[in-house]
Amino acid sequence: MIGLKKFLAGASPEDFTTKTLGDLFDMKAGVHVPASKISEAASSETPYPCYGANGHRGYVSTYSHDGRYLLVGRQGALCGNVTRVSGKFYATEHAVATKAREGVDIDWAYYKLIAMDLNQYATKSAQPGISVGKIKQVSISVPPLSVQREIADLLDSLTSLQEQLEESLEAELKARRKQYAYFRDALLSIP
DSSP states (O other): OHHHHHHHHHOOGGGOEEEEHHHHEEEEEOOOOOGGGOBSSOOSSSOEEEEETTEEEEEESSOSEEEEEEEEEOBSTTTTOEEEEEEEEEEOTTEEEEEEOTTOOHHHHHHHHHHHTGGGGSOOSSSOBOOHHHHHTOEEEEOOHHHHHHHHHHHHHHHHHHHHHHHHHHHHHHHHHHHHHHHHHHHHTOO
């Protein structure tokens, strides 16, 4: 992380490039799959995860993508959300499959796209939506690849710590509720 601290301390505008999302990613909307073809559980017939506008929808028999991708939700009130996926999966027409080009760290891009709040580029209608063409035009500032990797590593570490804390707090809260219920019942049942 020393490289990141040094970079941030001495960063200048020349260290960053400005590019459009279309310059950084290959982006394409997924393909429709009937709801009847999506299973709730993985099986030998439906082994591949299927993703739509709001993330994981279930499992299907075929895959449309293989590799590391970001999926951007295209439809609905939550359009613009970002999901990180890897391996073989199926992306429906309600998700934009986003593949990083050379010089872009996919994990840095994940955090960057979340921070950009892509929902702001949605159409303002009864059924909000984001067009691939519109988000390809959005410009962003891009640090060198080595810095992208350090940022992603740091944010992944912080995310992991946050998840651990949330799990332990949830367990603590459950224990306190149980304790409360025990004492409430014991104290209120005294004749």
